[in-house]
Amino acid sequence: MTDPNLSWLFWAYGVGWVLIFGYLFWLSRREQSLRSRLARLRELLEKKPERKP
Amino acid sequence: MLAALYLIFLWVPTEATMGIVQRIFYFHVPAAAVSFTAAFTGGIASILYLVKRDSKYDDLSVAANESVVLFGSINIVMGSMWAKPIWGIWWTWDARLTSSFILLLIYASYLVVRRATTAEQRGVVCAVICILGMLDVPLVYMSNRLFRTQHPAPVMGGGENSGLAPQMWATFGVSMAAMFLLWWSIMRIRLRVARLDRGVEDLTRRTHELVDAGAV
Structure with a gap:
């Protein structure tokens, strides 16, 4: 016979994993965005014109 | 982690009183242990930052403190779904x-304050909040020993009638190891992101300085 509380077990672990994967997804998006910002800033600084005397 | 899930769902015997829902224990308690460890890691990193003013300690602190919020939330949500x-x-x-909820609020406020303060103020203000959060951890840990609580008394090291069956101990040990490994992996990623964040901040500042000087 199935335990009546099986759904609670399922939902508890489900929510736990959603929180972990949600955070990991947010971290990977943030890392991507920071890498592209860093690349743009480096490009901008490398392109800076030489100041004339 | 797969080994832990196998033991939790397929191997460990079902607890006699609460039934299958007691298996929440094998994630609920390790999540709390990780959040306590993360709070101490963040607290010690904050103290080191205040002493040495080295940004690597601030990076370690933010990585640890975010994981306090993550694992503290897992602990509270899973506990609530066990309580119902x-x-x-x-x-x-x-x-x-x-006290667990207050701990979570302290660390959530840390993250809010971190975004709301300037780069110059951030390290010191956040370090102070983080040290306060660390001081709440022993209170959370001792709360069900010092006060009468709805939350059960400690299962491990809690007195004569406390303890676990050998299979439950084994499952708990593997789950604890898996949760700490997960935390360690998350910390490594978060530290990488913190260093990138600092790199972007430094380059942005340099760009602004050059713009102000008319060089760009």
């Missing part, structure tokens, strides 16, 4: 649950 079928309520304001 067993106690008949989602939540009660007893000493253990309230």
Whole structure:
């Protein structure tokens, strides 16, 4: 016979994993965005014109 | 982690009183242990930052403190979903649950303050909040030993009638190891992101300085 509380077990672990994967997804998006910002800033600084005397 | 999930769902015997829902224990308690360890890691990193003013400690602190919020939330949400079928309520304001909630609020406020302060103020203000958070951890840990709580007394090291069956101990040990490994992996990623964040901030500052000087 199935335990009546099986759904609670399922939902508890489900929510736990959603929180972990949600955070990991947010971290990977943030890392991507920071890498592209860093690349743009480096490009901008490398392109800076030489100041004339 | 797969080994832990196998042991939790397929191997460990079902607890006699609470039934299958007691298996929440094998994630609920390790999540709390990780959040406590993360709070101490963040607290010690903050003290080191205040002493040495080295940004690597601030990076370590933010990585640890975000994981306090993550694992603290997992602990509270899973605990609440365990409480509902067993106690008949989602939540009660007893000493253990309230102190855990306060701990979560302290670290959530840390993250808000971190975004709201300037780069110059950030390190010191956040370090102070983080040290306060670390001081709450022993209170959370001792709350169900010092006060009468709805939350059960400690299962491990809690007195004569406490303890676990050998298979439960093994499952708990593997789950604890898996949760700490997960935390360690998350910390490594978060530290990488913190260093990138600092790199972007430094380059942005340099760009602004050059723009102000008319060089760009």
